[in-house]
Amino acid sequence: MEVVLPKKRFHLDLWLGFTIQNWILDVGRPVVMLIIPADWFPLNRPGAAEYLHILYNLSTPLFLLKVTQHVALKKFTQTFSPDRSQKSVLLLQMLEHSPRTPPLPVVHLCIIAVVMATSFHLVADSITRRLLLIGYQLHLSVRENPVMKNLKPSPLIDAFELLFYYDDTLGHLMWYIPLFLILLLFFSGCFCPRRQEERMPLAAWMLLVPNAAYYWYLITEGQTFILFIFTFFAMTATVMHQRRRGMVPDGNGLFMLYSFLAALFLVAVWVACLWNDTVLRKKHPGLIYVPQPRAVYTLHLHRVTQT
Numbered sequence: 001m002e003v004v005l006p007k008k009r010f011h012l013d014l015w016l017g018f019t020i021q022n023w024i025l026d027v028g029r030p031v032v033m034l035i036i037p038a039d040w041f042p043l044n045r046p047g048a049a050e051y052l053h054i055l056y057n058l059s060t061p062l063f064l065l066k067v068t069q070h071v072a073l074k075k076f077t078q079t080f081s082p083d084r085s086q087k088s089v090l091l092l093q094m095l096e097h098s099p100r101t102p103p104l105p106v107v108h109l110c111i112i113a114v115v116m117a118t119s120f121h122l123v124a125d126s127i128t129r130r131l132l133l134i135g136y137q138l139h140l141s142v143r144e145n146p147v148m149k150n151l152k153p154s155p156l157i158d159a160f161e162l163l164f165y166y167d168d169t170l171g172h173l174m175w176y177i178p179l180f181l182i183l184l185l186f187f188s189g190c191f192c193p194r195r196q197e198e199r200m201p202l203a204a205w206m207l208l209v210p211n212a213a214y215y216w217y218l219i220t221e222g223q224t225f226i227l228f229i230f231t232f233f234a235m236t237a238t239v240m241h242q243r244r245r246g247m248v249p250d251g252n253g254l255f256m257l258y259s260f261l262a263a264l265f266l267v268a269v270w271v272a273c274l275w276n277d278t279v280l281r282k283k284h285p286g287l288i289y290v291p292q293p294r295a296v297y298t299l300h301l302h303r304v305t306q307t
Helices: 012-035 048-073 090-097 104-132 155-187 202-221 225-244 251-273 278-283 293-306
Strands: 191-193 247-249
Touching: 012 048, 012 202, 048 104, 104 155, 155 225, 155 251, 202 225, 202 251, 202 293, 225 247, 225 251, 247 251, 278 293
Parallel strands: none
Antiparallel strands: 191 247
């Protein structure tokens, strides 16, 4: 007798919460910084953007702590329970849906890395916001900024370069590697037998654009193109491997694949529009050229908004 497997549902609550949280607490920070006047908050105290960042710093490690509790109690669980998922947080659901449960020390290291990275980012963003008020230009390197050229004593410039290294390089790697790892683990469980092949529901198509736009933000502002493309290659390899076993992506898997493809298209359009910008080329040297939106803002849009 043929065993009929239960049909997997599209996790609208998971993806909707994931999108809203990131758009409000992550993407919303620079928007709030631009909209709210700087004199509403004293410069020696956190502003509205910093408070959003603090909320993001608190929520993301809490999600991973829930993941740790789940891994400790359900280490060998490979099934996804809809009733239990309603009480779980976003990243817990993602890891719970994965057929491969990572070792507990790996989850602990991910939590530590995210906490450290978001703390780096909070401090650096707070200082950057105050530097912008005195003429700091994000499309220039630290040493090329007019504000830094007049800084005395000159070794202070090295301190600012170290600060931005913690933010733009080390902090982003420690922040986004756990994120993309969890997305990949979640995707590895988004497959169903070929005979149960399904299409994306209408809700998934409605969330596709904001989700892809957020991935575009991660790639451009976070400078995570290499991490993103390696994750996409790993997802593609997973699809090829599962097809040999008679498995195809379900609605959640198709949603992730289409979101990644749409994000890559948005990045390609973004790079093509700024391909001949010599100033940004100098800011982002090397083979991979993906300008940051905040650098584009200070170079092309900051003067327009002030006039």
